[in-house]
Amino acid sequence: MASQRGALVGGTSRGLVLDLIRAQGPISRVSLAEATGLTQATMSTVVRQLLSDGLVVETGHGESTGGKRPVMLDVNPSSRFAVGVQIGRESITYVVADLVGAIVGRTRTPGMDGDEPGGMIERLAQEIRNTLDGLGVDKASVVGVGIAAPGPLDLARGAILHSPHLSAWADAPIRSMLSTAVGLPVVLDNDATAAAIGDFWGGKLDGAVAHASVYMGSGIGAGVLIDGIVFRGASSNAAELGQIVVTDANGAETVLEEVAGPSAIARSAREGGEAERLGLSGNDDFDDFRLIAKASVRGDRGAGALIDRSAAHLASGVLTMANLFDLDSVSLAGPAFAVAGPAYVRAISARLESDFFGRAQHQVAVRLSADVSDAAAVGGAALVLQSELAPRTMGLSAPATV
Structure with missing residues (x-):
């Protein structure tokens, strides 16, 4: 390896x-x-x-x-295919891409909240088989599966370490387990990194030199590419944007996820007495966040204020990252941006235009990812195509094989 x-x-x-x-x-x-x-x-x-x-x-x-x-x-696009699997507590997305990266099919199923690894692996493997069969794709033409998962990860062992959003998977070697179950090579990477690679593979970065994909599902992370090369850090867990230390409304230190993430916004709505008016169930923070985002888009002022608060906090985090890496490109990806993504683009763009340290030399382009909800799954498929068939200087890990 x-x-x-x-x-x-x-x-x-x-x-x-x-x-x-x-x-x-x-x-x-x-x-x-x-x-x-x-x-x-x-x-x-x-x-x-x-x-x-x-x-x-x-x-x-x-x-x-x-x-x-x-x-x-x-x-020849149809000569080879790759499967990308975006796993999260809120949902699991499967995509199948051809050799040029075009998506030929996708499926979304309920997430992995509380599910134990053993049964979940068989569910993942069966859904991959069902998706390929439904598309008429011969397994012999599939080069592998790319899993995009929330960090922190141990890429050497292909394991999720201790994700706060997938606690049942602590230290589970998901890469080798899925490879055995599905009978294909498997690559594992961080969901935000996968989203960034997907944007790069699809040629959507307009010649960016320093790019970051900000990924928000249940948590917040980022993947950074410098000249098309993944910046990984010492343990391949770089750019954990959600773990930046910030100060909350009470002056106490916390991390960015705790003030800007979907769970934080859902809690704020419920604590502010907005649950009944917005139809929040209180059973699932991410589902409640989606309802808040939809209400915001419809013009609800209370919901709009909550989304604006989240976007303002996230903009501060992105500003810090842009100054650290001298970014010239940022894309927003992940299911949390599916509804109210434009509000986040506006907030981040405005903050960078006014406060980015290098603004006299260059601007920072901010956009939604082309596959905003499924960006990490698309990137997972790109990881396989990149590492199996056409590796560039991207710092990709080798796939595990059965």
Whole structure:
């Protein structure tokens, strides 16, 4: 197994060529050789292997530059697939992506709140099988499964350590357990990191140099990419945005999640006597948060004030992170942004425009992720495609296999 912190420097020649065809195809062999620095002989060998494996197809001829018209190459999207699984207390999302990262199917089921690992693993494996069967995808063409989970994680062992939102999974080796159950290679990564990689893989970052994906489900986290490389820290648990120490309304020190997260907003609504008016059940904080977000979008002033409070606290946290990493790009991802996401975009954009330290040199683009609710699942599938087929210098961990 590769080191959890080690970068896959360029990968193999095969991976490098496939990645370039995926990103720039249709493209000729001559252009590939020029872009990669590989010799024509090496390029011919690599392309022959990719054609033989069905990963690449010849799509016709390009324009002549004086000699024979070049044969153009492109990725065969339906030759390989990957499954992404976004797990959380509030919901579980499954997506299936083809070789170019296009989503061909998705399923959402109830979350993992209180579920024990043994039975839950079989449920995950069965849902993956059902999803593939429903799409008519042959398991032999699936390169693996990418799990996106809330941290902290031990990527070396493929385990969730002690997530406050998935307490039953403390120290459970989810990667190897699921790989055995489903019979496929499995990659595990942080949900926020997965969301960031998904944005990168899909080409949605507009050339950003320093990007952060802020992920909010039941908790709050962030994934940071510097020049397309994941910033992981000493134990691959960097950018835990929700754990930044802040001061609450009473002047007491707490963490950002406790004032900006969905549970904090749901509690504030109930403590403020808003439960009955907003139809809150009190049984599930995240469901209550969704109701508050919907009421806010409909123009309810009390609900709007609660969302604005959350957004203001989160904006302060993002400002701190932007100053630390000199960010030029931020995307918001996760199910908590599905309804009231634009309010958070406005609050964070305004705070960065007024207070970001480097604002005289550059702006920080703030947007919702293209797959806001399912961003981590999409990123999980991208993790598999990236690490199995076309590794760049991204610091990805190797998949566990059965």
